[in-house]
Amino acid sequence: MIQPIRRGAYRFYARRLRAQLAGKSxxxxxxxxxxxxxxxxxxxxFDDPGVGHRYGAEHVHEVLGWCADMGIxxxxxxVASVDNMRKRASEEVENLMRMIEEVVAEPLLRPANPWQLHLAGRADVLPDSTRHALKIAEDATRERGAEFHLTVAIGYDGREEIVSAVRSLLEQEARAGATLDDVAQRLTAETLAAHLYTGGQPDPDLVIRTSGERRMSGFLLWQAAYSELYFCDVYWPGFRKIDFLRALRSYSARSRRFGA
Structure with missing residues (x-):
């Protein structure tokens, strides 16, 4: 009897949170x-803590559904930093990459899936099978004309991304015959941002981190400069819809200053 009561209370609270967001930014x-x-x-x-990666990967599509439902x-x-790829035990990394291939990349290929995939990070640090699976999904969803865009940051490091963007910009200018002085005179935040992994996409308005950690860990260092941050104490596989709605409620109650 207790479980039905709890489920009913949960649904009631979720509806209440959703109602509070009506008409809000x-x-x-x-x-x-x-x-x-x-x-x-x-x-x-669980005896094997690595099992959490499967539950976490499976949870991705449920959370994407919440986002689509809220018009995000x-x-x-x-998903994984460069340090994760290099420093974690090889068995754990292999397990995580397999989950990305089977549970994240493959479902994106289904015609009913509305999300277009974009990748951010260093493909060269990924196993061949993972790189191939993600590339297939990225190519297959590119022509969808999708209104929903999913960027997977894998093999990612925010500082390396900025260095890579500078290098890409300089190489482009060199091919055009520009001097370093020319580049320095014309350089703006907008021209450099176009060379980031996420070039052409909007910066995040809200960054959510689960697990109770209060740090960015090198994530979107450039793009999140003016983002609102929300830290949630629950672990990712246990991240519930009411936790998500609470994050949106917190965002809607803030006055964004964009650095002011």
Missing amino acids: LPRHVAMVMDGNRRWARQVG HHVTLF
Whole structure:
């Protein structure tokens, strides 16, 4: 009897949160640091904490559904940093990459899936199979004319992204015959931003990090300069719709200053 009561109370609270957001300013672009998969697995009693990666990967599509339902058209997910790829145990990295291939990339190929995939990060640090699966999904969804855009940050480091953008800009200018002085005179934030992994996409309005950690970990260092930040104590696989709606409620109550 207790479980039905709890489910009913949960649904009532979710509807109440949703009603509070009616007519409020909501983010156009939400970025998420999906943290705490292994800690969640240990918390719920799994012998293998790596099982949390599967639950976390499966949870991605549910959260994307919440975003679409709320009219959020751009979502960026931080899946793995360059340091994650280099420093975590090889078995854990292999498990995570397999989950990305099977649970994240493959469902995006389904015709009914509305999301167009974009990639952000260094493809050279990914296993061949993961790089191939993500590339297939990116190519297959490119011509969708989708109104919903999903960016997966994998093999990603915010400082490396800025360095790469500077290098790309200088190489482009050199091919055009420009001197360093020419580049320096014309350089603006907008021209450099066009060379980021996310060039052409809007910056995130809201960044959500799960697991209780209060740091960015190198995520979207340039793009999130004026983003609102929301830190949630629950681990990613346990991130509920009411947690998501609370984050949106917090965002809607803030007065954005954009650096002022």
